[in-house]
Amino acid sequence: MKKTINILFILAHLSCNTPQHSATGTGNTNQGFPVIDETSILILGTTQDAGSPQAGCKKDCCKNLFLHPDISRKVVALGLIDPGNKKTYIIEATPDIGFQIKNLQQHTYFSTKEIPDGIFITHAHIGHYSGLMYLGREAMNTDRIPVYVMPRMKGFLENNGPWSQLADKNNISLQALQDGRVVKLTSNLTVKPFLVPHRDEYSETAGYIIEGPAKKVLFIPDIDKWEKWNTSITNAIAAVDYAFIDATFYDGEEISNRNIAEIPHPFVIESMALFKDLPGVEKNKIYFIHFNHTNPLLDPNSAQTKKVLKMGFHIARMNQVLKL
Ligand SMILES: [Zn+2]
Ligand SMILES: [Zn+2]
Numbered sequence: 263m264k265k266t267i268n269i270l271f272i273l274a275h276l277s278c279n280t281p282q283h284s285a286t287g288t289g290n291t292n293q294g295f296p297v298i299d300e301t302s303i304l305i306l307g308t309t310q311d312a313g314s315p316q317a318g319c320k321k322d323c324c325k326n327l328f329l330h331p332d333i334s335r336k337v338v339a340l341g342l343i344d345p346g347n348k349k350t351y352i353i354e355a356t357p358d359i360g361f362q363i364k365n366l367q368q369h370t371y372f373s374t375k376e377i378p379d380g381i382f383i384t385h386a387h388i389g390h391y392s393g394l395m396y397l398g399r400e401a402m403n404t405d406r407i408p409v410y411v412m413p414r415m416k417g418f419l420e421n422n423g424p425w426s427q428l429a430d431k432n433n434i435s436l437q438a439l440q441d442g443r444v445v446k447l448t449s450n451l452t453v454k455p456f457l458v459p460h461r462d463e464y465s466e467t468a469g470y471i472i473e474g475p476a477k478k479v480l481f482i483p484d485i486d487k488w489e490k491w492n493t494s495i496t497n498a499i500a501a502v503d504y505a506f507i508d509a510t511f512y513d514g515e516e517i518s519n520r521n522i523a524e525i526p527h528p529f530v531i532e533s534m535a536l537f538k539d540l541p542g543v544e545k546n547k548i549y550f551i552h553f554n555h556t557n558p559l560l561d562p563n564s565a566q567t568k569k570v571l572k573m574g575f576h577i578a579r580m581n582q583v584l585k586l
């Protein structure tokens with residue numbers, strides 16, 4: 263058992279991908295993990311809702327991963343750490359939340375608690391909220407953890423089991439967000455939600471702007487084509503320092519060359535075409551995230567990965583740290 267833990271520990275470190283914009287720590291560690299000592303974002307997951315490997319997939323993208331999982335493949339989520347105020351938050355409650363809140367806690371020096379100080383959710387698709395189930399009586403049985411959601415999402419959780427039980431039993435405390443209204447979390451952190459177009463069966467879909475003492479981050483894990491949004495994505499990127507954006511599919515090959523114009527996500531090749539004439543400083547802000555199991559950007563050595571990086575963009579990887 264101990265040997266397994268050691269191997270996992272080593273793998274966790276090998277998977278650390280320190281980007282250009284990493285926080286410089288004091289060298290302090292918590293249980294061996296590097297400690298984040300400035301207000302920062304920690305990438306806790308990068309895949310599309312259904313993860314990698316995806317249930318039922320028999321293709322090359324997943325066939326070896328059932329027996330040999332890649333522990334750096336977790337469903338999309340961001341951790342927020344404010345060491346000055348000794349607070350942590352997580353954006354998205356994914357099916358991997360257990361691993362992710364542990365990872366968040368292990369990157370802090372101040373926190374012995376296992377549960378962050380709040381959870382923000384973008385929308386009611388499985389990868390983004392179903393992790394709430396681990397807060398209930400069968401699992402952590404949390405006490406009034408604040409869960410920040412837009413109005414329709416709030417109604418969805420309040421009116422449908424099993425989520426309604428979390429509210430009824432005070433495992434969670436739902437906090438209503440409003441489009442464009444800033445939430446001040448601490449003296450170092452604010453979060454502003456905004457609406458984006460997406461398949462909104464059960465809830466609206468939010469993106470977030472997270473602002474720290476010096477930097478702003480745009481987070482849009484799921485959106486329909488950029489043209490469908492009433493905001494220009496290039497203007498939105500110009501207004502921030504980092505932008506984590508929907509990269510569900512790389513190109514049409516992943517979907518058997520179906521017409522990519524009909525698939526309601528901006529393909530990476532479409533986004534890169536849209537951004538190709540931006541100055542380097544703007545391209546350098548862009549981090550692709552929310553990769554479908556078929557997406558070649560999940561493989562750090564793929565030709566597509568190399569192309570994206572060569573063009574001046576970034577690819578989000580688990581355990582990246584961006585100082586805010
Ligand atoms: Zn999603
Ligand atoms: Zn697959």
Ligand SMILES: [Zn+2]
Binds near residue numbers: 385387460484
């Ligand atoms: Zn979605």
